[in-house]
Amino acid sequence: MGREFLSLFDQWASSYDDTVNGHDEQYEEVFRHYPAILKEIVKRSGKCVLEFGSGTGNLTEALLAAGKQVFGVEPSQAMREAALQKGVPNVLHDGDFLTFPEPPFKPDTIVSSYAFHHLTDEEKKQAIHIYSNILQSDGKIVFADTMFQNQAAHHAEIEKAKAAGFDQLAEDLETEYYPSIDVLKKIFEEEGFSTSFQQMNDFVWIVAAKKWE
Numbered sequence: 104m105g106r107e108f109l110s111l112f113d114q115w116a117s118s119y120d121d122t123v124n125g126h127d128e129q130y131e132e133v134f135r136h137y138p139a140i141l142k143e144i145v146k147r148s149g150k151c152v153l154e155f156g157s158g159t160g161n162l163t164e165a166l167l168a169a170g171k172q173v174f175g176v177e178p179s180q181a182m183r184e185a186a187l188q189k190g191v192p193n194v195l196h197d198g199d200f201l202t203f204p205e206p207p208f209k210p211d212t213i214v215s216s217y218a219f220h221h222l223t224d225e226e227k228k229q230a231i232h233i234y235s236n237i238l239q240s241d242g243k244i245v246f247a248d249t250m251f252q253n254q255a256a257h258h259a260e261i262e263k264a265k266a267a268g269f270d271q272l273a274e275d276l277e278t279e280y281y282p283s284i285d286v287l288k289k290i291f292e293e294e295g296f297s298t299s300f301q302q303m304n305d306f307v308w309i310v311a312a313k314k315w316e
């Protein structure tokens with residue numbers, strides 16, 4: 104479910120870390136402040152963390168280094184292998200945002216970076232519904248991802264990418280399911296969460312969602 108972009112990630116796995124380190128001009132702004140973005144997620148996380156879309160395990164590593172227990176879920180085998188190869192502990196499991204193995208603990212935090220936009224808005228709602236039932240009672244969700252203030256802002260970034268000759272970025276912005284902040288806020292609220300949003304660069308925001316008491 105929501106795995107339609109998987110072959111892209113199998114191909115991208117070997118060079119993914121070069122991209123996050125700013126070596127791909129088209130994605131430079133998307134990954135600007137990447138280490139600070141991961142750090143902010145770690146800072147906002149509790150002790151028992153369920154992570155989705157772990158990729159090559161950069162956030163996983165940062166969470167583990169901060170002493171947290173992590174259960175990672177990543178559908179791309181090539182990404183999981185790339186993580187293992189660079190020494191990330193074996194905490195990543197095959198699965199996706201909607202269908203995943205049961206973690207050995209009840210999470211107090213569910214995190215994700217640069218991945219939630221692979222789900223349609225309907226699938227995002229299904230995912231948040233599932234998470235609402237598995238989180239500890241005072242649990243929270245902390246997601247960093249590309250999102251936009253509104254449709255006009257989304258459209259403006261597509262035009263900017265095209266004008267700069269960033270065709271891959273433009274196609275990505277046109278085809279994947281980047282949400283507007285209002286839509287995401289509504290999805291969380293309908294599932295019983297209050298939200299706050301923090302902008303990290305021109306594309307990426309962190310949404311932190313807490314269950315209402």
Ligand SMILES: C[S@@+](CC[C@H](N)C(=O)[O-])C[C@H]1O[C@@H](n2cnc3c(N)ncnc32)[C@H](O)[C@@H]1O
Pocket residue numbers: 104105106107108109112123155156157158159160161162176177178179182198199200201215216217218221222
């Ligand atoms: C841009 S990478 C982000 C990796 C990592 N979280 C980071 O911050 O560097 C997106 C990841 O989401 C994964 N992914 C794609 N579709 C997914 C889905 N439906 N459920 C969970 N993860 C998914 C991809 O395989 C890929 O590893």
